[in-house]
Amino acid sequence: MCTVQVGGRTVSGCTTPVTNGMVVESESPELADLRRGIIEMLFVEGNHMCPSCEKSGDCELQALAYRYRMDVPRFPFSFTDRSIDASLPHLILEHNRCIQCLRCVRGVKARGGQDIFGFRNRGREIRITVDTTVPDALSDDTAIRAEAICPVGALIRKGPHYLTPIGQRRFDLTPIGADVDRKGGRQ
Numbered sequence: 001m002c003t004v005q006v007g008g009r010t011v012s013g014c015t016t017p018v019t020n021g022m023v024v025e026s027e028s029p030e031l032a033d034l035r036r037g038i039i040e041m042l043f044v045e046g047n048h049m050c051p052s053c054e055k056s057g058d059c060e061l062q063a064l065a066y067r068y069r070m071d072v073p074r075f076p077f078s079f080t081d082r083s084i085d086a087s088l089p090h091l092i093l094e095h096n097r098c099i100q101c102l103r104c105v106r107g108v109k110a111r112g113g114q115d116i117f118g119f120r121n122r123g124r125e126i127r128i129t130v131d132t133t134v135p136d137a138l139s140d141d142t143a144i145r146a147e148a149i150c151p152v153g154a155l156i157r158k159g160p161h162y163l164t165p166i167g168q169r170r171f172d173l174t175p176i177g178a179d180v181d182r183k184g185g186r187q
Contacts, residue, residue, distance in 0.1 A: 001064065003034055010034065032068060039065050040073035045080065047096030048152070054161040055153035057169025061099065063176035080124070088130060090143035090158055098128050098154035107149045110136040117146070128154065 004013040005025040013024065025031070042048070042061060050062050082095035104117040116137045120129045136142050143157040166172065 001035055001038065003031060003038075005031065035064075036068040036070055037074070039068055039070050040075055042099050043070070044073045044075045044077045046099065046152075047082075047094075053097070053153045054156055055150075057164070057166060057172045059153060059171070060151035060176065063171040066171075067175060067177045082127070086158075088132075088143075089138055090140045091130070091146060092156045092158060093128055093130070094154050094156060095127050097152045099152055100126060100128075101151060103149045103151060104128065104146050104155060108142060108145050110134045116142060 002012050002014040003010060004016075005011070005028065006016060006022060010031075013026070039061065043065065048061060050056050050059070053059065053062075056062060080096070084095065085093040100119070102119075105115060105119070108116050110116055114131075114134050114136075116131055116134050118129055118131060119126050121127055130137050132138060140157075143155075146155040147157045149155075
């Protein structure tokens with residue numbers, strides 16, 4: 001989603017070093033279509049059934065799909081069969097929804113700074129995993145932090161859900177990119 005155009009070339013803005021005189025274009029019809037295509041690929045590759053998801057209205061992928069006006073994906077659905085891991089005491093790993101963003105790996109650490117989350121396998125077989133040997137890995141506090149940092153419904157804390165009514169969830173109240181739209185950006 002960080003795709004921009006620099007000097008007429010399409011690059012990822014988050015990994016491109018800044019140089020003097022660099023001209024960066026961040027909004028154009030071409031970039032919007034490219035971003036919409038990325039969102040569509042994430043939807044067709046995973047199990048993102050928004051109406052039945054616990055994260056609906058609080059999901060960044062869903063909010064971006066609305067922002068970029070994704071109606072029906074132009075790509076065929078892959079219906080990849082991935083397991084749901086409910087073996088942890090406080091957390092469910094919904095591998096079908098994981099978009100491999102690495103937020104849980106980077107943002108949820110044990111008290112000593114140890115990694116709790118990681119990935120196993122590669123390519124189409126990549127899966128999020130929890131190192132259960134780390135003392136904080138199985139705590140309710142870790143589950144709360146993991147669910148909060150996950151942009152989609154891939155890490156779900158066990159317990160009651162759907163407590164916030166539709167219309168009062170994060171992106172129901174302030175759509176993603178609303179600050180850009182108010183400043184004269186895309187409407």
